[in-house]
Amino acid sequence: MSILEHLKEKIFEDRKALHLIPEAGFNEYKTSAYLQNELSKLGIEFEVIAGTGIVALLKGVSPTKTIAFRTDMDGLSVKEESSFEQHSTHENFMHACGHDGHMSMMLGLARALSSDEVKLIDNVLLIFQPAEEGPGGAEILVKAGVLDKYNVSEIYGIHVFPAVEQGKIGLCPGPMMAMTGEFDIDIYGKSAHGAMPHTGVDGIVIASEVVLGLQTIVSRNVSPINPAVLTVGKLEAGERRNIIAGKARLEGTIRSFDKAVYNQIKTRIIDYVKGIALAYDVVIEIEFRDMYPPVINDQRLFSEFINFHGDKCKVIEPQMISEDFSYYQEKVPGLFYFVGTYNKEKDYVYPLHSSKFNFDNYILLDGLESYINVLTYKGSIQI
Template identity: 35%
Template structure:
């Protein structure tokens, strides 16, 4: 994209950054996106996943391809306070675009503008998907419940996220697992309270909890295969109100992350068994709750390698890297369970792009001093356009 085309998109990005909205509350953001798409003559559909927007662009090149591709950008913010003071900093206390979803929207809007202006270059259909509630709300799943893939059939779907620390404009991708599943557990242990000087009169739930926490790690080291990745993190233990009282209950909470559902099944089953039998051994009772939030994000090999080839066309082979899978999670995983596709990263740089007035912290995701690098918009948009045109140019599905 040329510089004259970029300025309005940057203005939209910064306007969205200044007016962040949390999951399923993206009404203003959706309005901005829909109005912008309609202004370019793009067919707009609203209300999928409550606040989601889909812009459909049909090519006019000879050939009449029946192929279709989905390009996805998330658009929700985080419930955190921004420390930046530059002009486009958040104007809503306790809300911030600290993960770059404003930039993801901008890159996809820029691509949509280019595709709509040059429909003669491709045959087939591009669905630009602006998804709500990635940050914990499962907006991808909700869009699917509202018939995303039935109403907008597509051969593949692709998603892109900015990645701080990776050189600005470079790309990174891998086949197979790229992000982990995200799951939470809560364990309530009930014993019998007593005076701390007379512990034999009660059943202390605290040592029960300690035994469980230690035993959970043996699932990772002794139950699963060593080559299978998994993390069990106990992040909260709550018990007691006074130093001279043995409490009658204790609560344990934490997270589990895996790259496969098979390992996740194993961990949930073994945690439940350990919790129940450990409590029984001490004469206590227990309630074990396990909540599966997002499944692992697993790229389809054919689509991932296709995207990698397009990245090399756009950025050059030396600027395309193998992504090391991360234990972070992403609800694009729901899309990839139902539809072929791939998820990948574009480098956000080292933070030196930030203007005067940025906070003193690093430009990392979910950090109060983060800001998206607007220099990525033309590169990200160019990739989206090239990917769509190359995908649609393939033989009929």
């Protein structure tokens, strides 16, 4: 596609510029300034939302619908060790999740739609969203009425993904990424000397029993045909080797593709912990933090995408990772998909959030091409 070749160097330049300035969620000020400057150069009008987010509407000549595309903007608090040509200039921050690539693809789309090679028929909304990594910028934008204000009929989102080989696009119909939440369990026992355990209430023993019991919730309470994960990833307890621990804290996560299953797991955690507290005559407190809903791809949009991308698509299994793109999908039909980055020959094999995560710049053209294909297939642009 000639337009890709024409835009290639600028897209690569955008990625380098954005890669150097990763910022935390809702603090993407340099990132937002760069994006605003580039959009202004193209003569594209936009509004700033949620502090650093940007929403830009490109109006078609005879619109019958508005198609939205979303990119995330934030980086991660990771010290960079990647093979990228120049490391982050922000100490202990890097684009370890590829959001520099996502933004570059979106700027590429803005440039393509602004060029003389493309005639824009329908409206296209470009959403540059802050804080995908947390606490979740998508929910704030949706609650602010962005989708309603611009009468969005459908929305698309991309994520680079090292579990899919370079040159392929990975996606699936229906549930694709999990609903997620966190829980903390604080156990208040009674400290005592280790030589006199009968005078205390051992927080470590109770915590151990809770950990083992929680493992039965998914295996013995959730139907085996409903995928779910309950993980206790952190346990803190104790002061010294010869002291009975008076307090213990467990931290964990819940993931499921189904809200009913997710809520069932929460209920069983509460019931089980209440029983343990009663048995040991201690106070146990639980705090849940419900995070992102499941990413559920619209069947119609999935079928269309497969039809016009053909062999480039790879139907993958649903993933237990999460994404706040799901908030948009609760309002309008949406499709989320992965642009493959795995390339063993070039050592682009490291997972998302790794300090060594990197990818070939040419995958940015795969993403941009998919955007253009969506609009071409739907008759929203003419090239």
